Amino acid sequence: MTTTTAEQLSATTLLRFATAGSVDDGKSTLVGRLLHDSKSVLTDQLEAVEAASLSRGHEGPDLALLTDGLRAEREQGITIDVAYRYFATPRRRFILADTPGHVQYTCNMVTGASTAELAVVLVDARNGVVEQTRRHAAVAALLRVPHVVLAVNKMDLVDYAEPVYTAIAEEFTTYATSLGVPEVTTIPISALAGDNVVEPSARMDWYAGPTVLEHLETVPVSHDLTACAPRFPVQYVIRPQSAEHPDYRGYAGQIASGALRVGEEVVVLPSGRTSTVAAIDALGEPTDIAWAPQSVTVRLADDVDVSRGDLIAPAAEAPELTREVEATVCHVADAPLTVGHRVLLKHTTRTVKAIVEAIASRLTLDDLSQHPEPGRLEANDIGRVRLRTAEPLAVDAYALSRRTGSFLLIDPADGTTLTAGMAGDAFAGGDAAARPAGEADDEGWDF
Structure with missing residues (x-):
């Protein structure tokens, strides 16, 4: 070499x-x-x-x-x-x-x-x-x-x-x-x-x-994730059962974008509860600041209910919650994606139930024209869709963050990846967390 x-x-x-x-x-x-x-x-x-x-x-x-x-x-x-x-x-x-x-x-x-x-x-x-x-x-x-x-x-x-x-x-x-x-x-x-x-x-x-x-x-390379708004998806909750650290509660994960600082006021989404970053551990050592894409453990000043799939972000730069997501997608599965399709949506470390409300268009590769309302997307089709989720999500626009603006659609029956999605401007239409849920069907898809 x-x-x-x-x-x-x-x-x-x-x-x-x-x-x-x-x-x-x-x-x-x-x-x-x-x-x-x-x-x-x-x-x-x-x-x-x-x-x-x-x-x-x-x-x-x-x-x-x-x-x-x-x-x-x-x-x-x-x-x-x-x-x-x-x-x-x-x-x-x-x-x-x-x-x-x-x-x-x-x-x-x-x-x-x-x-x-x-x-x-x-x-x-x-x-x-x-x-x-x-x-x-x-x-x-x-x-x-x-x-x-x-x-x-x-x-x-x-x-x-x-x-x-x-x-x-x-x-x-x-x-x-x-x-x-x-x-x-x-x-x-x-x-x-x-x-x-x-x-x-x-x-x-x-x-x-x-x-x-x-x-x-x-070629000039610019992948400075620290310039984006801070986002920390929680992957794992650490609660060691030891006499040395009886009250230790840490939230481990990889910083998706931006930087987190000790003393910073943060909000936990989707619950909306606020706290302050009390400590950050990186590679087992305390640090005052950590940035993307470091893997760290964050400790909060308050005893806040936080679990896998939650997102920690600065209170001043928190994303809006939404249960309706518009996105451009590339369908990758052999089985078609259809209007009314029930799927799992995986966004960072959070997975929720979702329904395909509409397929607005399909891209024609030859002349880049849009075929409106095709009703379905076949394997390798690229199109625009609207999704409704059972629980609110903190989704950024993909143009702002490739990490927190992307998601996968998964078949709930066998775990097969169906579609890769890039969120556009997610529209919450108000406080998504306060929006009343619809009626649950026989299979528990509560929207």
Whole structure:
């Protein structure tokens, strides 16, 4: 591996990025080329890949095997699961999510891109922009990934022709911009031959831009969660039964955004009870301040009833409670999502019952038009929905916080994930906590 000192690594920034594209566009080969040419592959790993490649009849190492680790993936030659890889250069550290290209596994692309600051979308230069390319661009826009790179791959199979690259780049950039993607960078590459991945290509002298790695190392990264309003979802209540700490009551979890300070007045939601932060423990040591994404234990000055799923926030910056949520969603399950569908809604550490009140529209990927009131969303559809929950939620707009503005819809029967949602402006229509509940049905869905 590349020699980097602890001091160098601590001084470098971290970039989370995801790769996406259609089947056989070369995502895994690109990732393998990145790892190989940046000398981020251990010798025994490379030897294992070379041995596996020879057994499959390849003359040289199949770099895609560096990421396609599942037996089923190697047998089928496609990526099924999200493969995470960690590597570093002297300039930056990386967490890479290699996501599936097959339309059946679009849900895994949603998973991989949900925490990414950059998405690399691959296109086969022979095929150009296809439906799955547009879907991945839409998902990147939906998840508000701030940087998108279009890697026009397999340029070696089109004789490194500049007009082919230019046409694809213009089509994709126009499409992504219309989706609201703030920044698109296009790079012509050959992952198999190594052109413009880590080293500049001598066969595309008409291209003067950065290589893929150079862009990854230099793109500005801004993931300062401390700039957002403080949010602390409670994951676990700590009550040690010991003579040394008989009255200890701590609330453990990961700070989703912002910073918490000792002495700060806070409110516990959804109950609305207020207290003051008496102490914060981080890694077993007391601290006066903690910030996202630290995992800490918070103690309050008052004996307040707090349990898993509650949200602690500064009283001056508390989110509004609502039992009605409007959101843009990506439906990922095979079974359709329909109006009247009864689901579980998981938001941070809180899970409540919910009903799909309305499906306002479905996005048509070809021309980005909205199909009004489709009545249902099929697998991989993107649409707008309105949900009503059995209990009030403290939901932020996704545009303000990717963490507290996102949620999952889950099948209550078997726990299957149905839909990934990004909340818009949740409308409470008044004090949601004081809103009277509706009549309970036979199955206890009390709304």
